[in-house]
Amino acid sequence: MGTRLALYLGLGVVAVLVRLLWELRFAGAGSYALAAVAALAAGLWAIQGKPLPLAWLGLAIGLAGTVAGYGLPWLSLLIPLGVFVGYWGWARHVSEKDLGAFWGWALVWPAVGLLLVWQVIPAFYALWLSFLDRFNFIGHSRFVGLLNYEILLTRDPLFWKAMGNTFWFVAFTVPIGIGLATLMAILLNEKVKLQGLFRTLYFLPYITALTAAAAVWDWIYNPEFGFLNWLLGTPGFQWLSTPEGIFARILRPLGINLSGFWAGPSVAFVAVMAMSIWHFLGYQIVVLLAGLQNIPKEYYEAAELDGASWWQKVRFITWPLLSPTTFFLFTLSLIGAFQVFTQVLILTPTGGVLQDTLTLALYLYNKGFRDSNFSYASALAVVVFIMILVLTLVQRRVLERRVTYEA
Amino acid sequence: MRLKPLLGQITVYTVLIAGSAIMAFPFYWMLATSLKSPQEAQQAVPVWVPERLKPANWAAAARLGAQGGSMWWGGYRAGRSVVLRVYTGEKGPEPVVTIPTPPAAFSDPRADNTRIETAFEDGWWEVTLTNGGQESFRLLPVRLRIAKSYPTYRLELQPDSISSRGEDWELSWSNLAPGVLGYVLHNFREAWYAAPFGRYFFNSFFTALTQVLGGLFIAAMAAFALARIPFPGKEFVFSLIIATLMIPGEVLLIPNYILLSRLGWLDTYYALIVPWLASVFGIFLLRQFYLSLPQDLFDAARIDGATYWSQLWRIALPLSVPGMVTYGIFTFLGAYNALLWPLIVTNSPEMRTIQLGLQAFIGEAGSDYGALMAASTLSILPIVLGYFLAQKQFVQGVARSGIK
Known part of the structure; x- marks a missing residue:
């Protein structure tokens, strides 16, 4: 027997999951009955050979759970509970290997079950939703294939606006953020006094909630009474509602007129980026x-013996040996850029003037929860998913070659 | 690494200090604004030290507060009199004192039941406000008009705003009987009463702590099985868990919202907690810890007849406390600071988390930046306090996340 016990448990949990899917209207009563009967059959099979009273009791509890689960979904939890009652009787008669099989599954099931219900199944469900036409809570929707994707990729300027913004967000915040951080980290790593204090101050923004942090920056950016306008001597400048691209703004005095994507991120979006870098x-x-x-x-000591300058040490020892960490941060920032939401919502609640601060996450929120167009938003989410996946793979291929893993 | 001694040192410290000044400035500005009156916050030239932080004003605030209610939190209790002295030197036109009524109010019991007496003493006007009604009040807002013909005048408690009205100066206090704490923390108290922040804090703490404890329990079990128990299908489970790592959060927003609505869980604590209970990050982190423990420990326990369950509880868990602290801090931070998910799955004010409450408050407070900054300060206070208490764990936890 042995693995039979793990199978019995597994089918019991599956029966509970199917009961949940039935409740969510993804499965019918029939599939629940099937799963429950399969679980009980596995139980009978496990009992074979060593029929103990407790095992029968467990099976009886499972049977009761199956029936009760028809009415009250959560009572189906009695099915796996029955397995444990049975196990209580069996434990002494089971080999070491079989115990491992049972306990291994018993311990991973809660995590696996939750991941299945809240991550794996929803991911596929999102894919399915994206093939439907205007799915929401009202009325029926029909299957339209790739229509949502077609609209999104070929006829939706806002999506491309959000894509462009995401691109600029990465292009600005990642190099500047990592560059500044590397500089500060190298300086902090010189045996400075008060290293702890400096580290505390630099780290503080990260643990502050973005909502509160963005509220403070909103106040700093305030056109009339904001600190920044006082500091720069630009009273009344509308930091958060100037949709003009910064390249266009910088180059206009030179007689160069840029528009569209090449005008660069808007002043407002640069203000959001500054806050995000901070x-x-x-x-x-x-x-x-x-x-x-x-x-x-030792590397530094050896380099010093050879008379290397400070800059040479940074360039030829620190930078290459730090590259795995830099690479990790790069990947993280790239994925993070696709999820920028909170600071944009607080600083420019409507997505800015002319949607100039629209990010993919904000667009998804607007489409899904303001326009209640779940299918279109799902299509957007799937596209984002694919893009992140491709980017991560490309990164692995191209960038990681330059990473020095071994010292 | 050693820089060229002196010049290098100076450069390093200059850059570090300048950098930390920029990093810390928004915090200073938040705190300073949270202690300012509206007029002070809206100065063309920034006010670096708010009036409310000056000890000279505290004594007056305490005395006036004691007259109206208590020395600490002030008030305007039934039957009490609050006396304001306006030092003018000579006797000129009598200052006019009124209690402003809130706009769009039919009647204001505070203004209606207050007796105002003005008398000239030796070089000062003594204005007495007596609460003749049965009702006690938290605040005593007062407006005073004084003729511009006085060359100088001095007040015990600096007014919150001064504006010009024809021949007069109009001085106003948002609370003339504040008490020391009521004076300094005026914006904090008003923000606290303006929105149910207590409830918001409870929601945030409750959901974040449940997520941490529940998540820890689930992750520890899975991590232990994956690290220490040989069982059929282990590789499959492991690759399933790795696969879920690739799913970005955005993909899950809509389907999970629909699942929650079908379960009837929208706008409940379940919606805030359950979807994020199983954490792949936690499973990986703890699995790494359990793998680093020596196998002998577990073999010895096995020989002594310990089941896998008690190996997990008696050996693995106590030895992985640092990992659990890291996980706890990260999960708590994530849950406490989240805005998008609570925004989607809750809609009643009772279910708002602190971030959502703050977001709503930003909409309501309008241009009252003092109250807004006070609310922001309140919202980050627990995390910042926790950070100062457990700084080492915070920093180590983050550092650990970057090293493979």
């Missing part, structure tokens, strides 16, 4: 500092 910098510094402290001191 927020995330402490995290990058702490991670890089840990990376720096992992570099063996």
Whole structure:
């Protein structure tokens, strides 16, 4: 027997999951009955050979759970519970290997079950939704194949606006953030006094909630009474509602007129980026500092003996040996850029003037929860998913080759 | 690494100090604004030290607060009199004192039941406000008009705003009997009363803590099985868990919203907690910890007849406390700071988390930046306090996340 016990447990849990799917209207009563009967049959099979009273009791509890589960879904939990009652009787008669099989599954099932219900199945469900026409809570929707994708990719300027913004977000925040963080981390790693205090100050923004942080920056950016306008001597400048691209703004005095994508991110979006860099910098510094402290001191000592300058040491020892950490941060920031939401919502609640601060996450929120167009939003989510996947793979292929993993 | 001694050192410290000043400035500005009156917050030239932080005003605030209610939190209780002195030197036109009524109110018991007496003493006007009604009040807002013909005048408690009205100056206090704490923390108290922040805090703490504890329990079980128990199908389970890592959060927003609505769980604590209970990050982190423990420990326990369950509870868990702390901090931070998910799955004010409450408050507070910054400060306070208490764990946890 042995693995039979794990099978019995597994089918019991599956029966509960199917009961849940029935409740969610993804499965019918028939499939629940099938799963429950399969679980009980596996139970009978497991009992074969060693019919103990407790095992029969467990089976009886499972049977009761199956029946009760018809009315009250959560009572179907009695089915796996019955397995444990049975196990109680069996435990002494079971081999070491079989015990492992049973306990292994018993311990991973809660996590696996939750991941299945809240992550794996929903991911496929999102894919399915994206093939429907205007799915929401009202009325029926029909299967339209790739229509949503076609509209999204070929006829939706806002999607491309959001894509462009995401591109600029990555192009600005990632190099500037990682560059600044590397500089600060290298300086902090010089035996400075008060290192702890500096680290505390740099790290503080990262643990502050984005909502509160964005509220403060909104106040700093305030056109009339904001600190920034006082500091720069630009009273009344509308930091958060100037849709003009920054490249266009910089180059206009030279007689160069840029428009569309090449005008660059709007002033408002750059203000959002500045706030985002500030927020995330402490995290990058702490991670890089840990990376720096992992570099063996001997390299520097050897370099010093050879008369290397400070810059040479940074360029030829620190930078290459820090590259795995930098790569990790790069990947993380790239994925993070696709999820920028909170600071945009607080700083420019409507997505800015002319949607100039629209990000993919904000667009998804607007489509899904303001326009209640779940299918279109799902199509958007799937596209984002594929893009992240492709980017991560490309990154692995192209960038990771330049990463020095071994010292 | 050693820089060229002196010049290098100076450069390093200059850059570090400048950088930390920029990093810390928004916090200072939030705190400073949260202690300012509206007029002070809206100065063309920034006010670096708010009036409410000056000890000279505290004594007056305490005295006036004690007259109206208590020395600490002030008030305007039934039967009490609050006396304001306006030092003018000579006797000129009598200052006019009124209690402003809130706009769109039919009657204001505070203004109606207050007796105002003005008398000139030796070089000062003594204005006495007596609460003749049965009702006690938290605040005593007062407006005073004083003729511009006085060359100078001095007040015990600095007014919150001064504006010009024809021949007069109009001075106003949002609370003339504040008490020390009521004076300094005026915006905090008003923000606290303006929205149910207590409830918001409870929701945030409750959901975040449940997520941490439940998630820890589930992740520890799975991680232990994956690290220490040989069982058929282990590789499959492991690759399933790795696969879920690739699913970005955005993909799950809509389907999970629909699932929750079909379960009837929208706008409940379940919606805030259950979908994020199983954490792949936690499973990986703890599995790494359990793998680093020596196998002998578990073999010894097995020989002594310990089941897998008690191996998990008696050996693996106590030895992986640092990992659990890291996981706990991250999960708590994530749950406490989240805005998007609570925004989607809750809609009644009772279910709002603190971030959502703050977001709603931003809409309501309008241009009252003092109250807004006070609310922001309140919302980050628990995390910042926790950070200062457990700084090492925070920083190590983050550092650990970056090293493979």
